[in-house]
Amino acid sequence: MVFSNLVFLFIFLPAVLFLYYLSPKAGKNYILLLASLLFYAWGEPVYVLIMLGSICMNYLFARWLDQGKNAFQRKFWLVVSIIANLFVLGIFKYAGFFMENVNKLFHTVFPVPEIALPIGISFFTFQAMSYVIDVYRKDAVLQKNLFDLALYISLFPQLVAGPIVRYQTVADQITDRIHDWALFESGVKRFLIGLFKKVLIANPIGLVADEIFALSGGDLSTGTAWIGVMAYALQIYFDFSGYSDMAIGLGRMFGFKFLENFNYPYIAQSVTDFWRRWHISLSSWFRDYVYIPLGGNRVRPWRIYCNLFIVWTLTGFWHGASWTFLVWGFYYGVLIALERLFLGKLLAKLYRPLRHLYLLFIVMIGWVFFRADDFSYSFDYIQTLFGFGQGALFDNRTLYYLNDYFWLILLGMVVATPIVPWLGKQMEKYMPSFYHSIVFQVLQTAVFMILFAGVIMMLVNSTYNPFIYFRF
Amino acid sequence: MKKKVLFPWLSIPFLIIIFGLGILSVVMEDVEKSEFENRTLQTLPIPSLETIKTGEYFKTFETYVADQFFERNTWLTLYTKYELKTNQTFVNDYHVTNDHWILSKPTRVSDQGIQKTADRLNTFAKDIQSWEKEVYYYGLPHKIQLVKHLYPSYVTFNQNDVKTELLPKLTNFDGTEDLLPYFMETFNKEELEQMNFKTDHHWKATAAYTAFQWIMNDLSEKSSLVTNGAVHDDAFIFDEIDPDYFLGSWNRNLYEQVPEDETIPLIEPKDADTYRYWRGKKGGDLEESSFRDIVGSKLGDETLEYAGAYAFSLPHVKIVNENAPNKTHILIIKDSYVNPMQVMFAEQFQTVEVVDNRYITDVTAAELVKESNADLVLFMFNDTNISGSSFVFYEQSD
Structure with a gap:
């Protein structure tokens, strides 16, 4: 279920x-x-x-x-x-x-x-x-x-x-x-946030990703390929972090306090930082039960890098029995090793927005391997991303996706950053009386219930409801 | 410091909703059919060891809960409204233009699918010829082809071209024609729009009449059985009715969210009420009927649909006009695009039999054609209907 x-x-x-x-x-x-x-x-x-x-x-x-x-x-x-x-x-x-x-x-x-x-x-x-x-x-x-x-x-x-x-x-x-209303209330809130992420963002954006990744090379233009990879990046984040939010929220409803699993990974400034924010429970599991027993950082430098490759390749393999997952994991192992070796220091000197762009670029290329069924498709897709594919720069399909999904993708990009909690904190700081007033609580409840109605509307209508991480 | 919650602002409404809608969905009586979707809704599945083991029971149960959810139609209507408001190119696979044209998503039948249809038609046509009847195929232009200029420029119109993709494969016919090129070359965009319903998937009687004239002319050139192909306007009544509400089929599929008041042109032979009419409930045996039972049977109703204004797609209809200029017996195997035309053909031919292959159940189309005294068999399908149950001629429908 x-x-x-x-x-x-x-x-x-x-x-x-x-x-x-x-x-x-x-x-x-x-x-x-x-x-x-x-x-x-x-x-x-x-x-x-x-x-x-x-x-x-x-x-x-x-x-x-x-x-x-x-x-x-x-x-x-x-x-x-x-x-x-x-x-x-x-x-x-x-x-x-x-x-x-x-x-x-x-x-x-x-x-x-x-x-x-x-x-x-x-x-x-x-x-x-x-x-x-x-x-x-x-x-x-x-x-x-x-x-x-x-x-x-x-x-x-x-x-x-x-x-x-x-x-x-x-x-x-x-x-x-302990069971109390405060914990239950925070659980309901977290569960609903996860439900919104999953049903209102991940599912419709997932349709775009599925359609685009099903296209053959000749049908795929550069513009559509970028929309596809952005859609997949957003789908997988909102799908999985939404599920984690729902799990944490449900746990609280029954008195459990689970640790966080995501911390706005797309605002990371390096690959190392990204993996401290993405699927935290998996990376910390591998750190504590594989990396540290292998010697962790307390061994000779070549062993450290060796350990990193092992851990990240295993992380990739955990996601699925395929060479593309193995290479996806190894890809991150190499990048983390490079950042440890010299890239991290170089990145630290870069203008901050460029660091974000670097991370997003790396992650999106990684998602192509993660999403594609085989290497041949991955390489064709990446060629198309850079304008070397068989398709045009953009085509009718690109315009269609932009017409239908531009605002949703933009919404996804905004919600993938901590801007909403930041706004909440600003409001609490500068308008404390309003923030703690009944009016604000009622407004917040109304917004949540409208979004919940949106979820029900989508669920009654939609049969498209896959969870990506189920297959892992 | 632990936050103090004075009142569970979210929890209470959340619990009310999940318990309330859950209980209401369970206690409300199940609905058998969705009128909007024209399908039977899932009823409570009975579990068995086998269906539980295979997981089929759980899937069916989930469909049951979705189908019988409290106020399901309201939720679906809300969803359609939301999709329309957010300017989606296709809403439930329909494109709605700013001036309320509803157009379906263009779809293609694969080359294999077309070949299968051609093979079925050729096999049947060969038999029809062996029964000493002439056989013709006429492709009728579909609404979305006639007004394809209304799609956004970025929608790829990849609908099959019957003239180049299907007709060349129909080798066992005495004649094959597609009327789409004629319409596109003869009429401008505005005239083509006038010939089609905005919210329905059909053309209007005006387009059907144009097609009828063209086919009569073509038949008179190709078939020795058609001695008179001239259609005279003065033999017909041209009228236009403005019902309280025209319910287009595609608007119904969109939960009637496209407000468009449409008028309906009617074109009927002046002496249509002097013809004799028969109808078959499932095909085979025919019962005597009447003009208004077959043609325009719902014309007095406040809410009118294409079928009610022109004719329903009955399995088998027979019309006899003793005064027709052509003393020929024709049999038309068709889809609903022919419905406004069937009585028009009766003005020209002494006997007109009309068979809708999708609805005959007691006999097969092949048996029906073989037993018929028809001299001429015409296949008429709209150009988007080029595969599926319309082309199964040797098996009985369910």
Whole structure:
């Protein structure tokens, strides 16, 4: 199930909220667990068994690890758990890719398994691994209650598309969390903001990106190619950050406080800065569980760069079993290494708007690889971006997209910057009495409800409602 | 410092909306059909182990919730209004001009699709000839082709050209013609606009009459069975009616959001009420009917549509005019563009049978044509209708 869906908004969510707040404290986690399993099973019920298997497996590994009598035994169970988790992920996500490449490399004809990807497997597997590793490192206490661990791994707000919630950050909240109106109110606000981002911006802009990236080389003009890549950059940001906002908001409605996952990444001034702001939970996961164990910055310089390439290539590969994702990750590894080596210092001397342009340019080129199905298409697309493609500089299609989507793209560009919260702060600073007045609250509520009506209108009308990050 | 929330300004309305609309959607009686979309709405699906296992049940349930959402039509109307206000080039796949012309998004049928249609037509035409009947194909210009100058300059008009893409493939016909070039060469833009409804997907009777004259002339040149091809204006009544409300089909698809008051030209043979009429509910057996049951059956209504003003697309119609100048029996296989023309042909031919292949269910078009005493079989379809169920002649429709 997805959040931006009428079944979720008007049946599932009210029912879960009703049962959750009606039940005594001891029953709340069970309500949430059942709701989470139903949420996951909706659409693809068989896969819930894989998630339940992952939960039981990691519960046992952590117990055995915790009972280890010495460091070797503890390490043994840690390694076994990591291998087992990666094996499950490998089977469902990477087996087909692996066999395809084996066949190509060795000219063999081994059957290529066609295994459907269970929704959110990358997210819940990484969460489960973080739990076992945190227990190993003694950053977290062993969870003896299987149901509570199941709730951590399967909690529906963040289950299928993150943020990747690390066990140590919510361990206490699972057993003891506070429910109050202030938190609930902030949760509703955050959820609605995410819903607006997803339904009012990401979905319609996504249509443009989908149409343009489906064009063949000869049909693609330079102008249309730029609109396509800008549309995709905005779609993926609003789609994913919108989902994270909704997850954080829903979490607050049920008393959880999840960490932030985005911080206006498109205002970054370098690639390093961008990755501190984009999918923060994933980059910090790789930092804490891969980069630092590999030695991090405390090794010889050549090892640091080696570690960077490994981590970023893995980050790319996490997104999908394809060479384009691997290269996309490696691309960022190289850029971050270059910034560390000398580019960062050069950038620091540049005029600030040029630094922003540099970052946006790098990111958009990266999105071409990320979005395209193969390298040949990516290179053709990039050639077209720079006027070396088969198409004209602009054509009727460019004018059509500009007529229909100019204002939406512009709106997306504005909302992708922190200008709205900045305006709020300015108002609070210079017009404090108005900012805290009932009139302002009523106006704010009216704006939110009008936008919510817009969301309902779009959802009733539209069948176009994909979530990009589901496939990861 | 923790912010103090005096009142849950967002939470309360949010909860009221999600609980309220959820409950209302559940308790309100399900609607069976959407008049605007002309489709059956999803009813509550019954779960089975198989549909749950495959996930089909969940998808159907989501469609059910969307289809039966509280005040669904209001939300859809709101969406259409929003799209129109934001000046989208296509709203629900329709372009609406500033002066209220509604034009569908141009679409192309693939080369394979055209070849399939040509193969079906050729197979049928060959059989028709073997049954000793002459067979002709006439492509009728569609509204969007006649007023294509109304599209924004940046919309690529990539509609198929029947004259060059389909007609050369129709090798088993006694004659094939497309009337679009004639219209485009003969009339200026303003005249072409006058010949079409702004908010409907059809042409007007004036365009149909022009096409009828042209076809009669063409047939008289090509077929020995048509001895008199001259159409005399004084044999027809030319009238124009101004209904309280003309409901164009494309306006209905846009939730009637394009306010346009249109008049309807009527062109009928003066002695049309002296002809004898029959209609078949599903094809095959015919029941005797009457002039106003077939032609202009809704003319007195406050709200009038193309079909009500001219003729509904009935599966099978037969008109006999004993005084017709041509003592020939013709059979027309057609789409709705022919509806205003069928009674015009009856002014010229002793017997006119009209078959709408999409709606006959008891017999196939092939069986119906074989059993008919028609001497001449005419295929007439608008130029955007060049694939699909209209061209399935050897299978019964559902």
